[in-house]
Structures are given as structure tokens and as C-alpha cells.
Amino acid sequence: MIVWARTEDDDPLVGYFLVPSDSPGISIEKTWNHAGMRASGSHDVILENVTIPLDHAVDLRRPDEWNEENSLQVAWMVGLMGSLYDAVAQQGRDWFAQFARTRTPSNLGAPLSTLYRYQELLGRIDALLLNNRLLLQDLTRRAEAGAPLPSSETFLLKYLITGNAIDAVALAIEATGNPGLTRNNPLERYYRDVLCSRAHAPQNDSILSLAGRTGFNRS
Incomplete structure (x- = not known):
């Protein structure tokens, strides 16, 4: 594993140390009890x-x-973080689509997917995720070519991609109601997971204020 630490010199250095996970002296304290991303085991x-x-x-x-x-x-x-949370949103989208195709209320006599409202909602979700896919593809191409955007603009991509992912799952939650919120179905877990994207630094207020300062300095 890679550990961020400092040396004990009078003039210390800080940085990355490669530490084999089976080294003597390593232990894990099970402190991870998060609302979302529980499977990451971030103890x-x-x-x-x-x-x-x-x-x-x-x-x-x-x-x-x-x-x-x-x-x-x-x-x-x-790019890696955005891909992770976009994938969570994709799972939420797929669950919602399957739910709408197979849920047939007795008073309707047809699947929810035949209703304009559900068709429009899935279209909105797919538009958000299409936006993410194009943003992530462009980000990856630039990184692979060694010509990334300035950091202030890349952080704006984090803001956009994670925001789109959250909005996509939130739309699915809103449309499905209680079935989407029950713990018997995975959608509520996807929602908790995707909300964790807001906790990663830099957070949205810092991203937007940095972009604003950069914009004023450029104009």
C-alpha cells in the first residue's frame, strides 16, 4: 500500500512510502461505519x-x-473518482429502467414504462449519464496524451460529473417512491453511495471558488 507520511529529520520531508501490506507491525482498526460506500472497507x-x-x-x-x-x-x-461514481449512477439507472418495465399497477394495466412521465425521466437520467461519459472520455484522452486541462478546470469536471451522478440517482428515487427507498432493493444503497462523492476533496465550494478566482484573474 502507499502511505503518505513525513520523515523525522530536523528539516522533514513528506511524501509517499511503499509499505507491503503483510509487513510486521501493521494492524487494521475496523472504524468504517459509513452511510455509503460501505463495501470499500476504508478502515x-x-x-x-x-x-x-x-x-x-x-x-x-x-x-x-x-x-x-x-x-x-x-x-x-x-477521472478515476468520476468513473467510480458514474458507475454507481449507471447501476441506479439500470435498476430504475428494469423496475419501470416490470412494474404494472393494477389501476394502469400496463408497465410504468409506457407512461410519458417515466419515459421522460429515463430520458433525463440518460442525458445526465451521456454528459458524464463524454466528459470522462475527453478527460481520459487528455490525460493519456499528457496534456490535461488546468487543475481548476479539471476540478470543475469533478463537480459536474459527481453532480450528474447524484442527480441521476435522485431522479430514480423520486420516481420510484417507497420501492426505491426500501432496503430490499439496491437503489437506496446506490443513492447513499453516490452521495459520498461530495465528501472527496476538494469539495464543491472550494472547486467553485477556485474557478471563480481563476476566471477573474484571467479576464
Whole structure:
């Protein structure tokens, strides 16, 4: 695993250390009890007197050097994170579509999918997810070519992609009502999972204020 830590020098360096997960002195404290993304098992990892080879200090720098913009690293981070939460939204979309195709209220005598309202809702969901797909494809192409957008713009992509994912699942929840919220069905779990995208740094207020400052400085 990769651990972010600092050295104990008088003038310490900070950065990434490669630590084999089976090293003596590593333990896991089961603290992860989150509303969403429970399957990630993001428990606390405790390291006590863990010894690693010198060459496992893979990237150490002075603290102020980490303030330099690394737009390529930001692009891959946002691309991976965005893909994760977009996939959750895709699962929510598929569950909603199957629900609407198979749910036949007695007073309707036909599946919900035959109603204009449900057709329009699925269209709105698909529009959000199409937007995500195109944004993620462009982000990935730029990263693979080594020519990412400036970090302030890439963070805006995080804002857009995760917002679209949340909105897509929220529309499905709104349309399905109690069946969508029951724990017997996965849609409520997808909703809890996709909401976790808001917790990842930078959060939306920071993203938008950075974009605003950058825009004013550019104009």
C-alpha cells in the first residue's frame, strides 16, 4: 500500500512510502461505519514500528514543493473518482429502467414504462449519464496524451460529473417512491453511495471558488 507520511529529520520531508501490506507491525482498526460506500472497507490502518527498505520512499519532497500544481495527477484522480461514481449512477439507472418495465399497477394495466412521465425521466437520467461519459472520455484522452486541462478546470469536471451522478440517482428515487427507498432493493444503497462523492476533496465550494478566482484573474 502507499502511505503518505513525513520523515523525522530536523528539516522533514513528506511524501509517499511503499509499505507491503503483510509487513510486521501493521494492524487494521475496523472504524468504517459509513452511510455509503460501505463495501470499500476504508478502515483505519495502524502502523507501529514498521520497517521498509530505503528505496520504498518513492516520492519525498519539502512540504512547500507539494503546493506546486500537478495537473496530470489531478486529471487521473478526477477521472478515476468520476468513473467510480458514474458507475454507481449507471447501476441506479439500470435498476430504475428494469423496475419501470416490470412494474404494472393494477389501476394502469400496463408497465410504468409506457407512461410519458417515466419515459421522460429515463430520458433525463440518460442525458445526465451521456454528459458524464463524454466528459470522462475527453478527460481520459487528455490525460493519456499528457496534456490535461488546468487543475481548476479539471476540478470543475469533478463537480459536474459527481453532480450528474447524484442527480441521476435522485431522479430514480423520486420516481420510484417507497420501492426505491426500501432496503430490499439496491437503489437506496446506490443513492447513499453516490452521495459520498461530495465528501472527496476538494469539495464543491472550494472547486467553485477556485474557478471563480481563476476566471477573474484571467479576464
